[in-house]
Amino acid sequence: MSALVIGAGPAGLMAADALLRAGVPTTLVDAKPSFARKFLMAGKSGLNLTKMEPLAKFVQAYPTGASQLRPMLEAFGPEDVRAWAEGLDQTCFTGSTGRLFPTAMKASPLLRAWLSRLDGMGLERHTRWRWLGWDAGAFRFDTPDGTRHMTPDVTVFAMGGASWARLGSDGKWADQFAARGLRTTPFQPSNAGLLVDWSEHMRTHFGAPLKNVTFHAGNLTNRGEAVISVRGLEGGGIYPLGPALREGAALTVDLLPDVTRNALRDRLAKPRGKQSQSNALRKSLKLPPAAQALLMEMGRPLPSDVDALAGLVKALPVRHAGLRPMDEAISTAGGVPFEALDDGLMMRESPGLFCAGEMLDWDAPTGGYLLTACLATGLWAGQNAARYHASLPPVTQKKR
Structure with a gap:
């Protein structure tokens, strides 16, 4: 056998694709009963x-x-990415925000077409093969047919990070790497919701979106939408701030990013007459109900000074208890540091072993960035693994 790819998500599939295109016989294995389960789950919502x-x-x-x-x-x-998807007969369209989707919107047609093409290229694949580590230089697997050992010429690891363990990314491979003396960095949640202990007054707003607001944490800023959930805040408005939030940075939100502080002060300075403060605020600020509720939840007691109140609306502190647990995150940071790899994603301390996808220590927001980097690193690792394989003396290939 020549090449082994462990992990059948997008990165592993792309690595196998690259190896097969280079003429390297390749075996692809995954611990789950079917391939690319996290990829399929992501595609359920488009x-x-x-x-x-x-x-x-x-x-x-x-x-x-x-x-x-x-x-x-x-x-x-x-x-x-567009050309690759269309090469698998999946027509695509670009949404108003620039995001690219297959016309079918789902992952399953694309995956079926991809696996069919890989099978036609001679891919050998196995499910329910869990990697148990090394045994005297061989890769040891628990399989439906008992323990199996494999000694490939070259190997690409693409076993994911440590989120969504039920779909296969449990991060347990890091223990095997540590036992082998290979470097890893601790996993951390990425693209995760924020835990907020709401008062009873927020209950009626659970499920409501905060739209057209700008979030700030540390040196990161993102304008987007977040949903008020029973456990906190979730959504694309919050996710990109994960690197700062997990380091303990405070979170603030600009509830009216298109209105200057001076303009807000002018609005708030108008006499309110016999109106209550909340009614006066609602009429002068014209905040949506969810944003108004957040202001009252996090800002009370509201300052009577107009300038201070305008500043609060522009930078409302959001008290929180940190990010959701790692297994509830969409993805994770941590894993194999780039410093442990050469420019071809081969491990410096173990020639012939390559890593790709979410096993690598990088962060990416949702919106296509995460998937694109998984595909790109899988292709890169697979192509370089094929080059490494071609550089091996024939006698070495036979013995390995």
């Missing part, structure tokens, strides 16, 4: 493949790992 924007702007969306990912994204960026 499969966001990538974001159609210039590469320079695209790369800036990655809060960590951007410099290391750049060459991989240059080799396989948004336009390449």
Whole structure:
């Protein structure tokens, strides 16, 4: 056997694709009963493949790992993702925000077409094969047929991070790496909701969106939408701030980002007459009910000084208890640091072993960035694994 890919998510599938295209016989294994379960789950609400924007702007969306990912994204960026999907007979369209979706909206048709193509290229694949670590240099697996050992010429690891364990990304591979003396960094939640202990007054707003607001945490800023849930705040408005929030940065929200502080002060300075403060605020600020509720929840007692009140609306502190648990996060940071890998994603301390996808220590927001980088790193690792394989002496290939 020549090449082994462990983990059948988008990164692993792309690595296998690259190896097969290079003429390297490849076996792909996964611990779950079927392939790409997290990919399929993500596609249930509409499969966001990538974001159609210039590469320079695209790369800036990655809060960590951007410099290391750049060459991989240059080799396989948004336009390449579109071409790849259409090459699998999946027509695509670009939404109003620049996000690219397959016309079918789901992941399953694309996955079926991809697996069919890989099968036609000679892929050998197995499910319910859980990697147990190394045994005297061989890879040991627990399989439906008992313990199996494999000694490939080259291997690509693509076993995901440590979120959504029920779908296969449990992060347990890090223990095997540690036992082997291979470097990893601790996993941390990424693209996770924020825990907020709401008062009873917020109950009627559970499920309501906060729209057209801007969130700030540390040096990160994001304008987007977040939903008020029973446990806190969730959504694309919050997720990109994860790197700052998990480091303990305070969160503030600008409830009216299109209105200046001076303009707000002028509105608030108007006499309110016999109106209650809440009614006067509602009429002068014209906040949606959810935003008005958040202001009262986090800002009371509201300052009587007009300038201070305007400042509160522009930078409302949101008390919270940190990010949701890691297994509830969409993705994770942590894993194999880029410093432990060469430019081809091969482990410096173990020639012939490559890593890809969410196993690598990088952050990406939702909106197509996460999936694109998984595909790009999988392709990069697979292509470099194929080059490494080609450099091996024939006698080495036979013995391994």
